Amino acid sequence: MRNVRWVRSLLDEEQDRRSYMRLFGHEVMLADAVRMEAYETAIHAEVRPTDVVVDLGTGTGILAYLAGRAARHVYAIDASDFIFAAERVLRLNAARNVTVIQTDSRRFEPPEPVDVIVHEQMGGELLNEGLLETIVDLRDRALRPGGRILPRHMRLYAEPVSLRPDSRVPFLTDQRLMGLDFGVLRDDPRLTCLRDERYWWREVQTGEVDQVLSDPQPLVAFDLTSIQLRDLPVTVDATRTIVKPGALDALAVWFEAGFDSGPVLTTHPLAPRTHWKNALFRLAGGGVAGGDVLRYRVRVGALGIEDVHIVSV
């Protein structure tokens, strides 16, 4: 039995907001062809000519533009000062049925009932950009009964993975490099102090995970048209049986965001690359065999993972 314990705190909301002022962030999102094609396909399939749409968090205005090609009217809202770009690009591209408004969605009172909310509020850890609070708030105040949310179906995962050898970063005290043994630091309290909450996590790009060792199951799965904030569990106790033997390097976090008409945006670490990265909760689990059982507790809101146990067969 091995035991690892850690937690990680949420990026604060203000930091997220400032990060979206960064031009490069918007360029990266627009360059994500997987993301853009999923939205274009779903908006084309699901938005109707009589619809009034709110694009919650319009950024560059791209989703408002796509919705405007299909809908009667679109309200493109964003809290960021970057909204000047959306306003100008939509106006000069003759998107005449789009109204651009700088506002936080929680203060937005649409002038007419809303048939569709379009959004891209998914953080790499799904909930870490305030997705649930902002969508539920706008939905409950503004969406018509039977109204639609694009994307609607959300699933969050944290599963055991092996990394490609060139992506591994061993813990310092496990290093014996070129004859130098860092294990001598193992009991040093000054090192222990450096292992704060953030120490235990890192991010990887698609392609750095070699294999997922379990049969993935969502920690939480919810429908944005019906979920209430109180429905989200505070913690989930996960049990996973290892189905592929390998080195247990980490638990990898990913999400799926599904549209009613079919497209599913996934950040599965072996799926086609998107701009989202995968958060990794680092483990030094060593080798695991088929049939070994892994237990861990996931804090769902401010994502954290605690009490990891491996029971070897």
Ligand SMILES: C[S@@+](CC[C@H](N)C(=O)[O-])C[C@H]1O[C@@H](n2cnc3c(N)ncnc32)[C@H](O)[C@@H]1O
């Ligand atoms: C991930 S970006 C998506 C931008 C754009 N929709 C796209 O798909 O390229 C999220 C955007 O939502 C905005 N945002 C986040 N929370 C918001 C809120 N509560 N009200 C209004 N805008 C918000 C951010 O400023 C940012 O521009």
